[in-house]
Amino acid sequence: xxxxxxxVEIVVDQLRxxxxxxxxxxxRGLLAGLASLDVEERPKVTLxxxxxxxxxxxxxxxxxxGWPIRISMLPGPVLTxxxxxxxxxxxxxxxVSAVVHATSIAAPPVRGETLVVMVHDxxxxxxxxxxxxxxxxxxxSALQRVASRASAFVVPSALTAADLLGAGLRIGxxxxxxxxxxxxxxxxxxxxxALALLGHLGLASGADYLLTVSTLEPRKNLExxxxxxxxxxxxxxxPWPLVIVGPRGWGDHPGLATQSAGVLFAGRVAGGTLxxxxxxxxxxxxxxxxxxxxxxxxxxxxxGVPVVATAGLPSASGAALEVDPLDTEAIADGLxxxxxxxxxxxxxxxxxxxxxxxxxxxxxxxxxxxxxQEVAA
Numbered sequence: 494x495x496x497x498x499x500x501v502e503i504v505v506d507q508l509r510x511x512x513x514x515x516x517x518x519x520x521r522g523l524l525a526g527l528a529s530l531d532v533e534e535r536p537k538v539t540l541x542x543x544x545x546x547x548x549x550x551x552x553x554x555x556x557x558x559g560w561p562i563r564i565s566m567l568p569g570p571v572l573t574x575x576x577x578x579x580x581x582x583x584x585x586x587x588x589v590s591a592v593v594h595a596t597s598i599a600a601p602p603v604r605g606e607t608l609v610v611m612v613h614d615x616x617x618x619x620x621x622x623x624x625x626x627x628x629x630x631x632x633x634s635a636l637q638r639v640a641s642r643a644s645a646f647v648v649p650s651a652l653t654a655a656d657l658l659g660a661g662l663r664i665g666x667x668x669x670x671x672x673x674x675x676x677x678x679x680x681x682x683x684x685x686x687a688l689a690l691l692g693h694l695g696l697a698s699g700a701d702y703l704l705t706v707s708t709l710e711p712r713k714n715l716e717x718x719x720x721x722x723x724x725x726x727x728x729x730x731x732p733w734p735l736v737i738v739g740p741r742g743w744g745d746h747p748g749l750a751t752q753s754a755g756v757l758f759a760g761r762v763a764g765g766t767l768x769x770x771x772x773x774x775x776x777x778x779x780x781x782x783x784x785x786x787x788x789x790x791x792x793x794x795x796x797g798v799p800v801v802a803t804a805g806l807p808s809a810s811g812a813a814l815e816v817d818p819l820d821t822e823a824i825a826d827g828l829x830x831x832x833x834x835x836x837x838x839x840x841x842x843x844x845x846x847x848x849x850x851x852x853x854x855x856x857x858x859x860x861x862x863x864x865x866q867e868v869a870a
Contacts, residue, residue: 499869503520504599520596525678540558540563541565542564543567544564576601594865598635612785613648619782624711640664652805674854677853681768687773701731704777707737708742709739713742714781723753723755725829734757735778772796777798799841803818
């Protein structure tokens with residue numbers, strides 16, 4: 494289906510962060526999905542971002558994305574604070590005919606443009622104890638601001654849609670659009686780098702391990718996961734280690750600071766290394782307190798690995814071994830079954846592959862374009 498010409502400016506400042514996280518994955522996935530559309534279906538896309546923190550050989554790292562970029566002269570933290578105060582700063586000569594798509598609730602005020610905002614979740618409301626006080630306050634204020642600025646909202650699941658419509662804001666059901674994210678963005682496996690990393694962690698080539706992937710922060714529930722793993726380690730056919738991949742986020746982690754037998758911290762890894770780690774894992778656990786979608790679970794399912802996940806996690810619902818994230822005994826039982834029960838493992842892999850096939854960035858991007866066309870009209 495062809496579309497009339499449409500200018501879309503996508504705010505990708507999350508990609509300037511030292512830890513882009515799931516929002517950064519969403520930015521890159523959406524852009525890849527847009528690039529895969531037929532030319533007549535693809536809008537004219539321009540990226541918006543703060544100035545680069547550092548350049549490589551004088552080149553902005555975002556230029557590798559292959560889209561035109563409008564760069565602010567301001568650094569990201571200053572730009573966000575000014576947006577919080579309602580000041581539409583950052584880019585000269587706004588295109589008032591454009592649709593501005595904010596990839597999170599850190600959204601700019603608009604000056605004649607039409608604003609669409611991606612709301613990934615309202616987790617700070619469901620689990621306030623997993624956020625610092627200042628973080629909760631900022632998220633709540635930012636949500637209030639976008640509620641008054643945006644013409645439409647994109648959410649990754651019906652779960653987030655219900656939370657947003659129940660947030661006590663003046664947002665109508667016709668403004669909220671559920672568009673699942675894609676999980677087909679993993680880089681080709683880099684076996685050499687993965688084996689080198691595992692060797693550095695003390696694992697022999699071909700050794701089995703359990704894997705979890707997330708930023709190290711309270712909402713990801715890693716302390717309970719480690720406790721559950723410790724309960725079943727001696728019951729495994731061999732003491733397979735739990736490998737934790739991901740950068741450090743915010744907060745104190747007393748349960749992570751102590752040495753737990755068999756728990757190995759790999760830190761942040763490159764995309765091809767992560768792909769290989771997924772495919773080689775005995776099982777993947779992803780049991781956050783709450784997620785609006787849950788990309789790591791979807792990535793693991795796409796890699797053909799049994800997944801243990803938080804009950805109701807949108808990306809994995811019906812295709813993972815679901816557990817209560819607050820119940821370490823339930824997590825432990827799920828881990829043991831996913832690692833040792835052959836028929837359960839086969840069933841989880843098959844269900845996971847079917848579920849993952851439903852989530853592509855091309856489809857997600859096409860549905861974004863439909864929303865942008867709708868609000869522009």
